[in-house]
Amino acid sequence: xxxxxxxILALLILSACSSPTRSPEVMSExxxxxxxxxxxxxxxxxxxxxxxxAAGIAPSAIARIHRNFKSKHSxxxxxxxxxxxxxxxxLYDGNYFGHDTPEARKRISSYIRSHARSFEAAKNxxxxxxxxxxxxxxxxxxxxxxxxxxxxxxxxxxxxxxSHPRFCAEMMTILPDKLExxxxxxxxxxxxxxxxxxxxxxxxxxxxxxxxxxxxxxxKTHDLKPFQIKASFAGAFxxxxxxxxxxxxxxxxxxRKKPDLFMTSDAILSVGNFxxxxxxxxxxxxxxxxxxxxxxxxxxxxxxxxxxAEGMKSKTSL
Numbered sequence: 001x002x003x004x005x006x007x008i009l010a011l012l013i014l015s016a017c018s019s020p021t022r023s024p025e026v027m028s029e030x031x032x033x034x035x036x037x038x039x040x041x042x043x044x045x046x047x048x049x050x051x052x053x054a055a056g057i058a059p060s061a062i063a064r065i066h067r068n069f070k071s072k073h074s075x076x077x078x079x080x081x082x083x084x085x086x087x088x089x090x091l092y093d094g095n096y097f098g099h100d101t102p103e104a105r106k107r108i109s110s111y112i113r114s115h116a117r118s119f120e121a122a123k124n125x126x127x128x129x130x131x132x133x134x135x136x137x138x139x140x141x142x143x144x145x146x147x148x149x150x151x152x153x154x155x156x157x158x159x160x161x162x163s164h165p166r167f168c169a170e171m172m173t174i175l176p177d178k179l180e181x182x183x184x185x186x187x188x189x190x191x192x193x194x195x196x197x198x199x200x201x202x203x204x205x206x207x208x209x210x211x212x213x214x215x216x217x218x219x220k221t222h223d224l225k226p227f228q229i230k231a232s233f234a235g236a237f238x239x240x241x242x243x244x245x246x247x248x249x250x251x252x253x254x255x256r257k258k259p260d261l262f263m264t265s266d267a268i269l270s271v272g273n274f275x276x277x278x279x280x281x282x283x284x285x286x287x288x289x290x291x292x293x294x295x296x297x298x299x300x301x302x303x304x305x306x307x308x309a310e311g312m313k314s315k316t317s318l
Contacts, residue, residue, distance in 0.1 A: 040166045041076045041166055041167070042076075043166075044161065044164040044165075044166040044167060045161065047164065048160055048161050048164055049062055051160070051209065052157075052160060052209060052212070055209050055210075055213055056213055057209075057212060057213055057216060058216070061153075061216045062157075064153075064227065065153050065154060065157045068151060068153070068154075068227045069151075069154060070151075078154070078158065079157075079158035079161055079167070080167065080170055082150070082154075082155060082158040082159060082233055083158060083159060083161065083162045083167060083171060083201075083204075084171065084174070085233040085234075086159060086162070086200075086204050086233065086234060087162060087171055087197060087200045087201055087204055088171075088175075088178050088197075089200075090196055090200065091178055091179065091182040091184055091187070091193070092182065092183075092184060093183070093184055093185070093300075094298050094300060094301065096139065096298065096300040096301050096303075096304040097300065097303075097304050097307075099138060099139045099304055099308075100304050100307060100308050100311075104138055104308065105308065105311065105312055107138070107142075107143065108131070108134045108135060108138050108143070108308065108312065109312065111134055111137075111138075111143050112130045112131070112134050115264050115265070115268060116130075117265075118264060118265040118268040118269065119133065119134070119268055121254060121265075121268075121269060122268050122269050122271070122272035123272075125269070125272065125273075126272035126273060126275065126276035126280075127276065127280070127281070127282045128271075128272045128275050128276065128280055128282065129282070129309070129313070131308070131309035131310075131312045131313055132275075132288070132305065132306070132309040133268055133271045133272055133275075134309075135304075135305045135306075135308040135309045135312075136240070136271055136292070136295070136305050137239055137240060137267065137268075137271065138308070139301065139304065139305055140236075140239070140240055140241045141239055141240075141241060143239070144239040144262075144264065144267070147230065147231075147232075147237065147238060147239060147241070147262070148230045148231040148232035148233075148236070148237060148241075149230050150230060150231055150232070150233060151226075151227055151229070151230060151231070152215060152226050152227075152229040152230070152231040152235070152237055152244075153212065153215055153216075153226050153227065155208075155231050155232075155233065155234070155235040156208040156209075156211050156212035156215065156235055157208075157212060158208075159204050159205060159207075159208035159235070160205050160208045160209045160212060161205070162200075162201045162202075162204045162205040162208070163201050163202045163204075163205030163206070164205075167201070168197075168198065168201040171197055171201060172194065172197065175190070175193060175194065175197055176190065179193050208235070210245070211235060211243060211244050211245060214244040214245050214248060215244045217248075218244060218247065218248060222247075222248075222258045222259075223258050224247075224258075237261065238260075238261025238262050238267060239261060239262060239263075239264065239267035240261060240267045240270055240271045240274075242261055242270065242274075246274065247259070247261065249277075250270055250273050250274040250277060251266065251270045251273075252266070252269050252270050252273045253265070253266045253269065253270075254269060274291075274294075274295060275288075275291045275292070275295070276291075278290070278291040278294040278295070279291050279294075288302070288306060289302040289303070289306065292305055292306070
């Protein structure tokens with residue numbers, strides 16, 4: 001009963017907020033205990049798909065997303081879980097320094113030796129040393145061992161639903177519990193967290209639609225096989241965890257016409273290209289955290305990569 005009351009409250013809050021995928025029909029639906037939430041999610045899906053069509057995503061592409069969906073859970077449960085993992089990120093601190101261990105440095109050293117030619121190519125072309133690129137790949141995917149398990153198009157399709165009142169309302173019902181369990185320093189109050197959540201639901205949805213459109217554009221221009229690619233819950237894929245838009249802008253290869261980020265040589269070179277294009281200069285230390293911040297918008301992320309890299313260089317020079 002308490003959850004139902006929270007849901008009704010959330011829907012009332014959402015009714016005052018604009019959404020790029022909301023229609024008058026949805027807002028005129030009754031908001032009482034008789035509402036079948038599962039049915040309302042089906043209705044919301046149809047509405048969101050109209051927004052995908054308006055963004056230029058072909059009906060056949062949307063049909064393929066549904067046809068290729070495979071999970072032990074329903075599509076509603078799967079979508080809600082992906083939305084939850086993405087929109088509540090503001091309540092948690094990333095523990096990036098936990099990646100820096102003696103075992104990590106040992107594995108990174110071995111990885112550099114095993115792929116010395118690729119690292120040398122990246123250093124010669126972009127001026128970025130092996131330790132920095134390898135440390136980044138360790139933090140991202142443990143050097144390719146943890147690249148994700150969710151079909152790439154499904155991640156973005158699920159996130160495109162986030163801004164719809166029905167999906168966002170479900171997030172609002174679990175917000176108090178998430179807020180109570182959060183150990184974030186300077187944790188917001190409930191009202192502030194509600195506003196932040198609504199904003200993230202909208203922004204994540206708009207971003208996901210653009211990335212999904214990019215996925216299907218890359219299928220045509222780069223021979224990308226989107227339904228064969230498994231991604232993280234955040235929509236990143238490959239050894240370096242690029243987004244589709246990052247792949248289009250930064251992915252490079254010395255050997256292939258179309259870069260393959262699941263191949264080590266392409267992953268190393270593409271990370272070098274990304275950091276170079278975002279201002280990394282070998283002899284300007286202050287430029288390096290800025291370039292890493294463009295890769296992941298966390299100061300700690302860049303700090304731990306630089307710490308691992310510097311520690312390995314110091315050990316090598318002894």
